Amino acid sequence: AAMRAFGARLVEHGEDFDEAREEAERQGDALGAWKIPSFNEQLVFGVSTYGLELFEAAPDLHTVYVPIGMGSGMCxxxxxxxxxxxxxxxxxxxxxxxxxxxxSFEAGKVVTSPPAPTIADGMATRIPHPDALAMIRAGGERIVRVNERSVRAAMRHYLTDTHNLAEGAGAAPLAALLDEREQMRGRKVGVILSGGNVDMSWLSPLLANETA
Structure with missing residues (x-):
């Protein structure tokens, strides 16, 4: 709705990010349109400004958890x-x-995964970008996995405890920290809250603690 309000012609296609990206590339080629890549060096430079703000404010962080979509946030x-x-x-x-x-991080090469539904649609990527993977493997500590229940619980924590509406991908880092709370106890840790695009139809069951 917000994109259409700015005058964009929005085409919805596919079940996840990769299907949408592939269709966008096809339409871009057909129309001769300027394509904005989902990951490239210049994008990482722009995204890194939030990292500079974070680390200048809290340079003594032991660990930061960050969601991975196509990888620009972590990079x-x-x-x-x-x-x-x-x-x-x-x-x-x-x-x-x-x-x-x-x-892919564990294997040292691009490994794809099958499609799957998730509340964290900003993380619904099945095909890692090789440049992102190389940078993540060179500078990342590790990659952890969280489940739907943990993400929904983190979304509730944000909404009820801090009055922030976090989308699934935005809440995933908090979910990871809560899963590893004992491991991180006593350490100064940051979590990236990266978006608030939530389907309003999800809010009522989310607040009612329904996980189905």
Whole structure:
């Protein structure tokens, strides 16, 4: 609705990010349109500015959890940390049913995963970008997996405890931290809250603690 309000012609296609991306590329080629890539070096430079703001405000963070969609968020954090010469550990977060980046991180090469439904549609990627993977493997600490129940619980925490409306992908880092709370106890840890695009039809069951 917001995009249409700005005059965009919005085409909805596919069940996840990769299907939408492939269709966008096809339509872009057919129309001769200027295509904005989902991951490239210039995008990472732009995204890294939020990492600079975070690390300048809290340079002594032990760990930061960040969601992985196509990888620009994690790569931006890595770039900012390295630019400032810090030692903060950057931990990526993926959904357990969409583990492509986790599998690729472990294998040292691009590994795809099958499509799967998730409340964290901003993380519904099945095909890692090779450049993003290379940067994440070079500078990331590890990649953890979270489940739907943990993400929904984190969304509720944000809404009821901090009055922030977090989308699934935005809440996934908090879900990961809560899953690892004992491991991180006593350490200064950051979580990236990266979006608030929530389908309003999900809110009532979410607040009612329904997980189906």
């Amino acid at each position: 931006g954090l890595i770039a900012a940390r390295d630019h400032l010469g810090l030692s903060t550990r950057i931990v990526g977060v993926v959904m357990e049913q969409l583990p492509a980046y986790a599998l």
